[in-house]
Amino acid sequence: MARQVLLFISLLAVGSVLGQVSYTIPEEMIKGSLVGNIAQDLGLQIKRLTSGKARIYARDTDQYVELNRERGVLLVKERIDREALCKQTTPCALHFQMILENPIEFYRVTVEITDINDNAPIFKMNDMVFEISESAVKGSKFILEKALDSDVGINGLKSYSLNPTDNFALKLNDNTDGGKEVEMVLEKPLDREKEEQLTLTLTAVDGGEPQLSGTVQIHVTILDVNDNAPVFTQSTYKSSLMENSPKGTQLITVTATDKDDGTNGFVTYSISNNIDGILDLFEIHETSGEVRLIGNVDYETSKHYQLNIKAKDQGGLSNSCKIMFDITDVNDNSPIIDLMSTTQSVPEDSTLKTVVAVMNVHDADSDDNGVVKCFLNDNVPFNIESTSNSFYSIITDSDLDRERASEYNIIVTCSDEGVPSLSSSVTLTLQISDVNDNPPVFERSSYEAYIVENNTPGLSVFTVKATDADWNQNARVSYILEDSSVNGVPVSSYVSVSADSGVIHAVRSFDYEQIKDFYFRVKAQDGGSPPLSSNVTVKIMIQDQNDNPPQVLYPVQTGGSLVAEMVPRSADVGYLVTKVVAVDVDSGQNAWLSYKLQKATDRALFEVGLQNGEIRTIRQVTDKDAVKQRLTVIVEDNGQPSRSATVIVNVAVADSFPEVLSEFIELTHDKEYNDNLTFYLVLALAVVSFLFITCLSRILYHSNLPVIPYYPPRYSDTLGTGTLPHVCNYEVCRTTDSRKSDCKFGRAGSRNVLIMDPSSTGTMQRIQSEKSILDEPDSPLERQHLSLLAFLFKIDLILALSFVPLFVTHIKTCLLYICLSFLVRQCRPLDN
Structure with missing residues (x-):
């Protein structure tokens, strides 16, 4: 090999x-x-x-x-x-x-x-039969059937031999198609009387090793006196034939003449080709010499056909000619598109001119009919380029974006330049694979949500939602709570976020009175590599509930003392007895307070302002009215359900101190105490109280300060939602002349501040006083009076807490308050 x-x-x-x-x-x-x-x-x-x-x-x-x-x-x-x-x-x-x-x-x-020599020469005909006139002249030619050897080159047909050679010799002539024409030539005239039949053997030999051969018998019948063979008008005929011509088309007519007369001059025609398929395509009329098409000729199968035509007379003489047909091409073949290699998907970040398919395009036609041009459908980011003869590549022509188009149907159309043009098309479906090039995007630029205070920990507040334009893993969004702090506390102790669903949960129970709102950020991160993310700001606003009852600031309820407001019997209708001051640390309508008189010793004597809590007389005070009046005021907020608080206000209806003293001091004799011990203890308490009141009066007198009962000078709601949004002082001046009490609204901006701690449950924790009621004394005498006052107060406190029973302490407190009220009447009015 x-x-x-x-x-x-x-x-x-x-x-x-x-x-x-x-x-x-x-x-x-x-x-x-x-x-x-x-x-x-x-x-x-x-x-x-x-x-x-x-x-x-x-x-x-x-x-x-x-x-x-x-x-x-x-x-x-x-x-x-x-x-x-x-x-x-x-x-x-x-x-x-x-x-x-x-x-x-x-x-x-x-x-x-x-080629190898695997085929011996063969003859299509089993026998060759000739009828030759005895008058045939020397040199007469008789065309013999050629042998067919399928091998080529040196293994093909090489030579012929004829045996015997008494009368005939063998002659080989070269044809224009490269083959050889075999002729039997008469070398010696025939004599019918000596021999009527001749049998010759024609042997065909190839040139292979070893040589192979084939033989055919030639039977010659000698006829009498036919000494002229047919002669064609042309030795070679040429014609053109359009491929796909219909069957029965008349192609050409050949003519041969014979100078003999009678039957010796009657010529018949036949096709002598022994090439396979020729007789299936062409036929010749035996007597007219008309050649017709009986099959389908295809330019792509063969571009030329040669017919060997034999003319023979009745005397057995014959001659031959050739017909050369040139097949003319017709554009009858559409381009054939073979996708040699294709890509099912390509990443969206592929570079320009990335090859996605290679194809071979072939058109069996010739000349312009076989010239092919290919193009793609519009609106696809691809181009087609010719890489070599009949080979094409489909490449990317612009940037790809899966989010804009995830799939392309690329239609490749190839057309030839024939008239009319023929075309073929093929569709290539190409998937665009995803690349993580899009971050998650929240549905809103920011979020606001509300939650009612006193919520259950773990409560779902609301949901943040982000979408990712990518696909599959690149579009799977996870939610992460970003680290931050609220009032110094990590935000994770307030809320949590579900990584998969974006649901925000409250970690703790919120108290509106401690915190009203707070901010935090949530990050949305996709599952790409590397991951992309975005964040959003979330604001949580706490909504108030009516979870705090009103708090009474005035009058102050003491555990062991009895405090009373004093009303003169000459008080007119509408006389201001006192004012109940209350606040509610809730907000909105939960902090709207109303005041009602729940119980009273004489309901016909007093009323309470529904909105302001002012206790006033509703009729003229008479001598028949009891000195000791007890009022129970209920304070309610406007929440649902409503919450309330009650306060007891003691009112003394009297014009003089002894009258009040005789009514409120009810000495009881307890058998558990010794009468003498009680007497001395009360006496000591009275002496100390008298000295305490005397010193306090002189200090007030020398300092030119009014004696004022305690009213809360200011309530400051640290949350800005309390019931006293404005700062206001209430100062009461009682004169000794008019026996009337007037309510005066003093100046704003007192430095006494009531502070509510947001972490408490609603009760007042402490009262911070930034300025004392009394100014700092300047003279030594005033400092001595203050020292004495402090000493007497300590003794009074020791007696009250250590030795005197609880009911005596209550009596003492009432006496002190009545004395203070009496001294207030003696002080001069406040300047405006």
């Missing part, structure tokens, strides 16, 4: 022919025989053939050669019969391509099939 390797390496674009290799093998090799080591000849590694999924591509359906990727060799796939494959065409070759992927490469491979 001879092998010739021709390898061309060219630096072309991806998808073009990178090399070519040729092999020569004889026909009839057994299956599995080695054709050539293509990996070695192309300089490729075996692993490249495996990883690149190397395969053989041939346009024809039959493949005679297969690729062994593991060995890198070409093997005979099935027995090759050169004669069946190529007939008389030389050279006979197989043309195919070897395709590799990742990246796409292909190589041209040519395998030439050489």
